[in-house]
Amino acid sequence: MMSSIDKYIFRTTFGAFALIVVSLTLLIWVTQALREIDLMTNQGQAILAFVGMTGLLIPVLVLIIAPIALMIAVTYTLNKLNADSEMVVMSAAGISPWRLSVPFILVALVVSLMVAVIGAYLGPKGLRELRNWAAHLRADLVSTIVKPGRFTTIERGLTFYIRERRPNGQLVGILIDDRRDAKERATFLAERGEILENDRGTFLVLENGSVQRREVERRDPTIVLFERYAFDLSRFSAGGDGRVLTARERYLWELAAPDPNDSLYKIQPGVFRAEFHDRMAAPFYPLAFTVLAYAFLGTPATTRQSRAFALGLTIVAVGVLRFTGFGSTIFAAHSSSAVIFLYVSLAIGFAVGLVVIARGLTIEPPRLLTDSIAALTARLARARA
Numbered sequence: 001m002m003s004s005i006d007k008y009i010f011r012t013t014f015g016a017f018a019l020i021v022v023s024l025t026l027l028i029w030v031t032q033a034l035r036e037i038d039l040m041t042n043q044g045q046a047i048l049a050f051v052g053m054t055g056l057l058i059p060v061l062v063l064i065i066a067p068i069a070l071m072i073a074v075t076y077t078l079n080k081l082n083a084d085s086e087m088v089v090m091s092a093a094g095i096s097p098w099r100l101s102v103p104f105i106l107v108a109l110v111v112s113l114m115v116a117v118i119g120a121y122l123g124p125k126g127l128r129e130l131r132n133w134a135a136h137l138r139a140d141l142v143s144t145i146v147k148p149g150r151f152t153t154i155e156r157g158l159t160f161y162i163r164e165r166r167p168n169g170q171l172v173g174i175l176i177d178d179r180r181d182a183k184e185r186a187t188f189l190a191e192r193g194e195i196l197e198n199d200r201g202t203f204l205v206l207e208n209g210s211v212q213r214r215e216v217e218r219r220d221p222t223i224v225l226f227e228r229y230a231f232d233l234s235r236f237s238a239g240g241d242g243r244v245l246t247a248r249e250r251y252l253w254e255l256a257a258p259d260p261n262d263s264l265y266k267i268q269p270g271v272f273r274a275e276f277h278d279r280m281a282a283p284f285y286p287l288a289f290t291v292l293a294y295a296f297l298g299t300p301a302t303t304r305q306s307r308a309f310a311l312g313l314t315i316v317a318v319g320v321l322r323f324t325g326f327g328s329t330i331f332a333a334h335s336s337s338a339v340i341f342l343y344v345s346l347a348i349g350f351a352v353g354l355v356v357i358a359r360g361l362t363i364e365p366p367r368l369l370t371d372s373i374a375a376l377t378a379r380l381a382r383a384r385a
Helices: 006-038 047-055 058-083 086-092 103-145 252-256 265-267 271-281 284-297 308-332 338-359 365-382
Strands: 151-155 158-165 169-177 186-197 201-216 222-232
Touching: 006 047, 006 058, 006 103, 006 169, 006 201, 047 086, 058 086, 058 284, 103 252, 103 284, 151 252, 169 201, 186 222, 201 308, 252 271, 265 271, 284 308, 284 338, 308 338
Parallel strands: none
Antiparallel strands: 151 158, 158 169, 169 186, 186 201, 201 222
């Protein structure tokens, strides 16, 4: 059972973590949400749809922010315990560094479990819902938002025009100008059309019309008459086939055993491998960051002893460990051997932290550095005098 000291440290650390992770997530979420502000302003979507869509990105943001937020929370708690002389009192009472690390490790385990659930299910689920929601909104732009008699830009390079919208939802007098492909411009004209949704996606079915295609390298356009033509609307949110899920949108078990016949997996097996190992390693980062922060800042110190060097070393160690993980994941998409560096870096981080804790080492600046700073300070003082 947890003692009163354990509960106090756990409550302080977890409370700080919750405040930090919520603040950082909201801050970054706002910056991401502003990129989609046109859904609410230019394209007439309600604020609830805007907040709902962008809110689906929050699990992915938490997945990245949570380990850093935990490291900050552990650092804050350790500095608070030292500033209030509580670390000195507990050390004098015979509480060993291993015993004192228990509540910090418990908080890290809770955060690691949260990160594991987000990486395995909640993150990909949110991205899938975001894709589906965006596809429906893009389709609604044609069926409801596009005003008769006005040219409406759905996305960059794609403009719609309709002459009339009938009560049954049928569109009359349709013009579509598609300039998204830099090498070709396509213009569709149709007498009427209607929105059709099926298991293959969302389409605008055009009837009795023509399509004029003009390639940059050719002088004369090509005109083709048609009775029925299906213009794909589901691809707007994904830039391609809406049914094909990217590696980031796959659940963890789907990445662990992908279908060999999957069209995207055949093209990008390395991306699937890198994404799988990145999510497998994600729950270990909160634990590693906690161990390193406690190893460098967990020794008792008086208020007169500076913790700046230990704090700086903690930030450097955590930054090197995380950027090594990012780099290993990027290179793992091209080489399977790069995955080794991902797990080796985590093992080294744990080993360094545990050795420092086991030996009770106090992280202080080297004597050469302190002597150099003192000499420089004295020289500046003499120069001012």
